[in-house]
Amino acid sequence: MIAKLLLQNTIFVVALGALLFASAGTLDWPAAWVFLVVSAIIGPACGLWLAKTDPALLAERLRPTFQADQPAADKKFMLTFVVVALVWLVAIGLDRRAHASDVPLSLQALGLAMYLLSTAFIMWVFRENSFAAPVVKVQAERHHRVVSSGPYAFVRHPMYSGVMLFFFGVPLLLGSWWGLAIAPVFAILFAIRARIEERALVEGLPDYADYAARVRYRLVPGLW
DSSP: OHHHHHHHHHHHHHHHHHHHHHHHTOSOOHHHHHHHHHHHHHHHHHHHHHHHHOHHHHHHHTSOSSOTTSOHHHHHHHHHHHHHHHHHHHHHHHHHHHTOOOOOHHHHHHHHHHHHHHHHHHHHHHHHOTTOOSSOOOOGGGTOOOOOSGGGGTOSOHHHHHHHHHHHHHHHHTTOHHHHHHHHHHHHHHHHHHHHHHHHHHHHOTTHHHHHHHSOOSSSTTTO
């Protein structure tokens, strides 16, 4: 499982770098190198932590993002998400190629901080919820239950809340106003996925409807 983790993370980071540098038309992009090095460190570090604390969750997270027991709506979501993410990364690279954005170094540092905060928040989610699979499904074989502790006491989908820090932070780190302008599209996508997930959980987990009635907000406390 560790070997699979390292291989997947290596492929992911190499693919990120290839896409960013190819669309930028240059390797002279210090912020992109920072992003890739941090990603190369964070992925294995978080995976090794999961291997020690919750190997069953790590095994679930390493499974494909398209699975047989996944709702058709979630498969369509994943396909759309991949396409939007590719467009987002290419736009960031093209922004660098055109030198269209002039993001202050202080905001780039803020973007890195948001990336790290996003990772820490997601690790908190993983600590509280052993059922945080990469796809929408009820994990009956793992005795899936409703989780209402930690961040789940405030919002019903804290994973998506944390991930949004990544999608707003990374374009700042990479110095791209274009990427930042596209980032709200991910918020819309995760709002759609939250509804897909809730339909599956209401149908598959008897206590989820009561939990949803207690915790009103999906992504942002006091807002939605």
